[in-house]
Amino acid sequence: MAFLFNSDAARGAIFREIFARELPDLQFVGPGQPVDPDKVRYLLTWTVPADISRYRNLEVLFSIGAGIDQFKQDSVPEPVAVVRMVEDGIIRMMQEYVTLGILTLHREMLAYRELQKQCAWQPLAVPQAARRRIGFLGLGILAQAAIERLKPFQFPLAGWSRSKKQIDGVTCHHGTDGLAAFLAETDILVCLLPLTDETRGILNADLFSQLPAGARLLHVGRGAHLDQTALIEALDHGRLAAAMLDVTDPEPLPAEHPLWQHPKVAITPHIASVTQPETAAHSVIENIRRHLAGKNLIGLVDRTRGY
Ligand code: NDP
Ligand code: OXD
Secondary structure, rough: OEEEEEEOHHHEEEEEHHHHHHHHOOOOEOOOOOOHHHHHHHEEEOOOOOOOOOOOOOOOOOOOOOOOOOHHHHHHHOOOOEEEOOOHHHHHHHHHHHHHHHHHHHHHHHHHHHHHHHHOOOOOOOOOOOOOOEEEEOHHHHHHHHHHHHHOOOOOOEEEOOOOOOOOEEEEEHHHHHHHHHHHOEEEEOOOOOOOOOOOOOOOHHHOOOOOOEEEEEEEOOHHHHHHHHHHHHHOOOEEEEEEEOOOOOOOOOOOHHHOOOEEEEEEEOOOOOHHHHHHHHHHHHHHHHOOOOOOEEEEEEEEOOO
């Protein structure tokens, strides 16, 4: 039985060492290494390899990231279980990044960046955190972890998900019918949705028009959630005051794209959260053990929902 690791060599070396210790009976195969395709039961990858159908006995396709939208669902044979990455390293980095983004937007750091360019020593008014309402689109593993980090600041916290939720200290909304009320009370909107047919393009002019004037956007989902032209218009007309984007469409964002130079925008190159090989190897091993024992897999994707 073999595990095929189809990602970068640096992370592969760490996975190999941990797998050798924890699952010595499972053959660990790195990229380019020869393997009998019939032995491959598990595959870890970012994109679905073109030759996936060679692995006739493949049972679980692990994404090396938390998202699985990069998998073309119809290229994954039907009986194969698709599993997204749920691991402490990704969670901790997302907690850091969302906290950084919220404080950047709350404390007007983008406006100060522009003032600094003019050598202008000009204090700006800022509301108390208790009066700046934070709203999360998506209330999954990463959003809930970020919310935990934000609680001590005393921002009013809210979120929107597909199914109904109850989370301590968070005003929860759900479903299409719950979106308008959620948006109307959100001063800083955080997008931590998966990219699916239902969420593609959700950050658009109509959604921006439902936020309070001067709201801010922290986007850490996927580039294709956002209508970038609508964002620029909303910023230019004062509907939105600022945006911090970790994801764009396309990635990398072309050098001539107006978002790069926009005074109300901060961009990072999709680094909010990165899978950490030490913790991720242990998560994958735990899932393989669960699979071998016939137990439910952590992070199993519902292929009909698309996340
Ligand atoms: P989860 O699957 O745990 O959570 C997804 C959340 O989105 C759930 O609360 C789900 O609702 C909600 N949701 C999905 N579809 C809809 C919909 N149509 N309407 C309303 N709510 C919806 O995902 P994670 O928290 O682990 O990750 C979220 C995303 O973050 C990833 O898919 C990826 O795109 C992005 N990401 C970005 C990274 C970066 O570096 N920028 C790094 C890692 C992830 P419900 O709870 O009801 O199912
Ligand atoms: C992920 C990502 O999905 O890095 O893990 O975006």
